[in-house]
Amino acid sequence: MKPHWNPLLGCPRVLKRWVSDVRSPTIYALSTKQGRSAIAVIRISGPTTLDIFKRLSRIDDDKRLQRHRFANVRKLYDPKSGVLLDEALSLFFKGPNSYTGEDVLELHVHGGNAVVKCVLNAIKYLHDSSAPVRYADPGEFSRRGFQNGKFDLTEVEGVRDMIDAETEFQRVSALSSLKGETRQLFHRWRTEIVKNVALLTTVIDFGEDHDIEEVNELFGRVAQNIDLLEAEIVNYLEKVRRSEILMKGIKLSLIGPPNAGKSSLLNVLSNSDSVIVSDIPGTTRDSIDIPLDVGGYKVVIGDTAGIRSFEDADTIEKEGIKRATTKSLESDIAVIILPVDLQEINSDLIKHIENLKSSTSSCSENILVALNKSDLLEDPSQHGQIIKQFSELLKLPESSFCLLSCANRDGINSLMATLIERFKIITLTTNSDPISISQRSQDILSNDVLHGFHEFRSYNGTDDVLATESLRYSVEGIGKITGEAVGIEEILGVVFSSFCIGK
Template sequence: MTETVFAPATAPGRAAVAVVRMSGPATRAALQALGARLPAPRRAALRTLRAADGALIDKGLVLWLPGPTSYTGEDSAELHLHGGTAVVGALTQALLAAGLRLAEPGEFTRRAFENGKLDLDQAEAVADLVDAETEAQARQALGQLGGALGQRYDRWRAQLIEALAQLEAAVDFPDEEVPADVAARARDPLDRLLAELDEALADEARGRRVREGYRIAIIGAPNAGKSSLFNALLGRDAAIVTPIPGATRDVIEAPLVLAGYKVLLADMAGLREAHDPVEAEGVRRARAWAEDADLRLWLVDASAGDGAWRLAADLFRPGDIALLNKADLPAGADAAAVLSRAPEARRISVTADGVADLTAELSTRVVADLSGTDFPAVTRARHRAHLETAREHLLRARANLEEPELAAEDVRLAARALARVAGRIGAEDVLDLVFASFCIGK
């Protein structure tokens, strides 16, 4: 028998209103135990709620949401009470006494998933929407919740079934009658699908970066002005600025919103031959972060002439932004050397003129890199893993078209991998992992 669970849906603490939700077969009985006459379905009604001994808990709005048309698919209710801790505490005691239990994190959404109200990718979108801090994150989560991601997978699965039909026809023919080209007819749909999966995988970073943040690394030699640039872009003193080279040792990450997108900006150790083990580890981490970043800002002290710029040059890639800093000082020999390596490098003075132009350029860049025409097929590592599995099976199927039985099996396995994204074939441990990241009451 399914347990009936409850949880505050609003954050704890002092507030005007607290919402407590419950879900499960005993919901109706629990409302009655609180002394609340059952309101008409999906209509708010004012009710007085009492503990079993008759003590007043609060007077508030009650919503009766009978299954299967509720969020979880089960009989559910919402109580809108005054937001004090004491009120929520008293209600909690009364519901525990009535035999209900506190919900686990994500349990309401998990029940919605198990009752077929949501696919797994949509359940993930619920968590993303609750966590969303920027407009772009919210937009992507809403699209995924609306089924935009799932629709791409459904379309792919339909193409797979087309290919599978060809292969099964070839298997079903008795040996001597196999028309030579039946299996070959699966080649086109498989090729089309492989091309689409490759495209989706190449585009993988987009959806994840919207969700997790677009990563921008500030790289350069010690004393180039990296920490100054970091602080200027953030508009606050987040990192220590000093004329002493080698001051920054850890990677310092800070979130930033540009054009509605979440960005993670990182300041890091200056790239040079380290003088001690702590700095050496800092340099190693800096390099790793920078290589994994979506964009690098390569900062050079243009007033210098010691050739230190070379130490970061190997991390600079086409599309990155090279900046000759300290343009307010007389140029040193390094400026010309860097221009021969990166002719597009431009002069900037972080401390004298500020970074307004650079901020605008970065915003344009983030929008260009993250806004695409299609809804992303990958917003989490989990999606990518299934896509890759599907792709491997399809490559094998295409190589085995001469043996339609083998090929058909791989096509079936590819379809299963794609179905896992929606959780239509699910392993319990995956579900635990997905729902554990939720907050309680969702």
């Protein structure tokens, strides 16, 4: 039996890739940062790239012009006056084997402002109505690469994240998309969903060729496959959410009573006098955020006002205490700085620590206690006993405590190592590298792909057509992320290649 046209799947749709031709403008731009530097890179891409280079270098012999991926040193001339502009290193990439998929030329000129300006003006002068040349729009080189099939949207977003990366783990996070790992994962999900759509399509189009038992088995298999895919995508989104902390910065707040050493510890961690240190209580009255690179992690450390009784604070300090308690509740990690003297721990601080432990945004694993001023302890054998006493008082495990001295920097390295281990737990990077995708992609996975799975379950067993349409909605969701679309030919291709129909 031949398959009939299924109106549910609609008209065939394929993703049209843009192909450059002589009517497409050649674009150019300064690819390095503006300003005085040793080298500046000017990038040119488009159908008239080699013609532009011919006129700039005054070389007509194609054999001497420029070979693919070979570097040459060439003199560049003003095409209007013939004046020598610069002597530059040139690199040519023949399309489609280039970043944009078109002919691409890179001119590595000297980085003086005057040199860059005159070379850019010379390229601009070569514009012609029959062979347009213009300055590139933001991101246009990457856009042409996507349109010419060099990479998908997840890789484009990876390029942007790689440029924005400030720390080692941000770089690693962006690299997963840039290397195509995200594309491969999404392609696998897309392929699996298409296979399940094809399974359902066999029932819709060829149901009379199957008995009831076969049909039920097919539906059961699809439902099981979708359950497994959903669990994988949900876990992936959770890891992305945790890894996002790496991009925005782990929020770490320093809290404690006045004069415990919060500002001193911040100065030690930042290796600078970022905040004022004084033995006068209430010196810090507002929250101060300082971004730092701690072991490859971007961390935003917040110094806060000392927490003590409102009765002992003036109006401004009271507001500072309120902000300190709020900030610590919203942080990813709270480091409580306490002096080694138990007598200096006030009831207001103990009450706030209880709130920290029971808050939804924090837990005891995300609380560290730094017992400062260990240099005042004459007997090192007291250390274990002091930690035990504080552990019993605050009802926190002894593993959450460390002794240190901001005065002589004892214990700082141990605190840093503990913090890094906590960072790994928070961001789920203990056993694997971080991953990142754009907020756009996260929204589509949640609102399109997972929503399609939910709708499939609501129709499964009651309406085969709508159940199939729900999965098709999920496929198109992934297509929105990667830039791919699904058509009838692809689904029927899977049907005919994978299943025996018309038996």
